[in-house]
Amino acid sequence: MSSKDTKETNVLAQASILMVAGIVTRIIGVLYRSPVTSIIGDEGNGYYSIAVNIYTMILLISSYSIPMAVSKVVSAKMAVHQYKIAHKVFKCALIYVLVIGGIASLITFFGASVLIPSNQPKAIPVLRILAPTIFFSGFLGVFRGYFQAHRTMIPTSLSQIVEQVANAVISIGAAVFFIHAFAGGDADKIPVFGAMGSAAGIGAGVITGLLFMLFIYSCNKKYFKKEIQKDDTGVDSSYKDIFRIIFMMVTPVILSTFVYNISTVVDQTLFMDIMGFKRMASETAASLYGVFSGKYWVLINVPIALANSMSTAMIPAISGSYELKDYKKCRGHVRQAIHFTMVISIPAAIGMGALAIQLWKCCSHKKQRLIWQ
DSSP: OOOOHHHHHHHHHHHHHHHHHHHHHHHHHHHHHHHHHHHHHHHHHHHHHHHHHHHHHHIIIOOOOOOOOHHHHHHHHTTTOOOOHHHHHHHHHHHHHHHHHHHHHHHHHHEEEEEEEEETGGGGGHHHHHHHHHHHHHEEEEEEOOOOOOTHOOOOOOOOOOOHHHHHHHHHHHHHHHHHIITTTOOOTTTHHHHHHHHHHHHHHHHHHHHHHHHHHHHHHHHHHHHHHHHOOOOOOOOHHHHHHHHHHHHHHHHHHHHHHHHHHHHHHHHHHHHHHOOOOOHHHHHHHHHHIIIIHHHHHHHHHHHHHHHHHHHHHHHHHTTOOOOOHHHHHHHHHHHHHHHHHHHHHHHHHHHHHHHHHHHHHHHHHHHHO
């Protein structure tokens, strides 16, 4: 096998590793939401989902694009053996998320009452529980992007699984604990405190994933030092230039992901406005939204996450090829990512359509039985 074939096989192998991790994490995500829903109910799921949607949008703006930016810039510098600049990009990215993530967390915590829809005040404490997670997520993203740039998806994949396992276990445990410790047997308080406990699981999962990545980084610290020492290019960049590169890299991704994901917040706002127009009680509205977001969206996000894993894994290869001006190989990697994504997306779309038809028939049959009764 030639060197070129070996590299291509390695890229596909790393993408497969990330995809398997995506499958495992999504399965865990689907499974643990069922016991959580049985604990906090659809109303609690509604408060949880309302807060998570706002949290996700702020995370997208503050640090969601950081792994991609770090992976792209570092892999480009490594392709031309500029290891000192690559490590400097890593350090600058940590400073970037320290500042941006800290500001975003404070805005989320103190501005929760403004960010949450006015007719859902019970979701405010849930969003405040999620606020610190934004700060830690940025650091986790930097470490994942740095290892992805080294063409290894194993640390990222393992950290995703570790994060999701911790999220699942602590979400269930914290939901039960919050209800027993703070609800005091009050049925009206159970959904709120249950949702707060479930939200705490997200933060615990991120912190666990970050600790895991810190451990992996400390184990490989000697390797990174040797890598920097063998840099004999004599090329260097100022921190100002590197921050500008990171900013220019992050901004387009923020805009694209913001436009793509703003539909979730728009749907949520429209849903709550319609419920308010119909003079529906906030608890009932939250319960209905909990069914939509806690059951429908959880299922829909599974194939989307699997399709995205290939694109994420291809970023270092595409960036390195582009930096070396090997545009033919660059286009080949892009085609591979598109083909792989379509292999996942097209069957998933057909399957979801078939499932929707069957569910509609089942619901129609049950409705007719109720009418006859």
